[in-house]
Amino acid sequence: MSGKFSGYQKKKKYLVCVDSDGCAMDTMDIKHIRCFGPCMVKQWKLERWQDEILKRWNEINLYTMTRGINRFKGLAMALQEIDQKYCQIEDLDTLVKWVDTTQELSNDALKTAIERNAGSISLGEALAWSNAVNAAITELPDEEKKLFGNVKEALEYAHRYADVAIVSSANKDAVLEEWERYGLLEHTDIVLAQDAGTKAFCIGELLKYGYDQEKVLMCGDAPGDLKAAEQNGVYYYPILVRHEAESWKEFREKGLGYLLNGSYGKGYHKMKIQEFMENLK
Incomplete structure (x- = not known):
């Protein structure tokens, strides 16, 4: 296994992957x-x-x-x-x-x-x-690098039931600094940033730890996040541009529950992708 993944252990049956910039962080x-x-x-x-x-x-x-x-x-x-x-x-x-x-x-x-x-x-x-x-x-002022509303609550809740991986194409030092500042790292299990490879590659490597694809979800805000999920046969949950706080609230109240009870792929997944495409257009 790649050195970027060394020491990682699967602890739970479910895995939630989360992008950083534009998804968790309003940066x-x-x-x-x-x-x-x-x-x-x-x-x-x-x-x-x-x-x-x-x-x-x-x-x-x-x-x-x-x-x-x-x-x-x-x-x-x-x-x-x-x-x-x-x-x-x-x-x-x-x-x-x-x-x-x-x-x-x-x-x-x-x-x-x-x-x-x-x-x-x-x-x-x-x-x-x-x-x-x-x-x-x-050099950007810390107060201008903000966290989207409802992210911390959503990730804290998700981490009770799932392993949580940051899967980002951003610079790793920036990701670590921003997530540490807002107390998010304690709700994650591994940080995979620009230096770890593409998002699709990182998800694929995580699947090698034995996760069932139907128990894995990628949270993202961009078409590249959707593509990375599709390439690995896992589910996608969109954080909608300009509706980020509402998206995280729904993830905590509905989306994660559908993943945990095995019904995510029964209509909800397709509906969320359609919302995502229409919102970005």
Whole structure:
């Protein structure tokens, strides 16, 4: 088993996986609007077109069906559009190829790729951008990195009956710091962030501990979370954008109960996915 999973033990029959940014933590908008987009504009000197570019960055990462995309995938998408519409992005093909072929989308994996592709301008700039984003996120005031309503109560309740895993594509240090601040880590059993692999991979590795797929649920706010659940044959519970507190309240009062009594897949699952798709449109 991967080192990221070492020491993990299955304690209960049920498993609830939870995304962090935009799902449990109300941090997704502020991170993209104040950190990700502006750092890209600065790194690639795009100030001339920054208003249009920042608007498009937010569409890609927050308000369309690519919401929640990995930072490097979102970067590659944005830079390809910029290359076509505004100005040439030097050595872009190398970055796009790495994003499309790497098995791990993280700073550490990017460092390894830079060593193998000595002289690549785009890979070096992508790493500098990612480091700048992480630094900008740490500088955000704590009071602006908030917890969605009803999350703590929902996770505390879920942890009575299920193992709870954080499954996030965010930076691990940021996830640990935010969850620790709000007292959420005590209601979790393992933290799987950007460095552990894709969400689909992480769920798949957790299933190897012997969970029945019909006793596993992924809570998320983005299409990538739904896809990760579907790829592993487990259930999905959506935290609806702009209705997060209500979603967590329903999870505690209804959703978890359906999972525990074995009826989650009898209509409720399909209904929740339909709500999710309609809300994001």
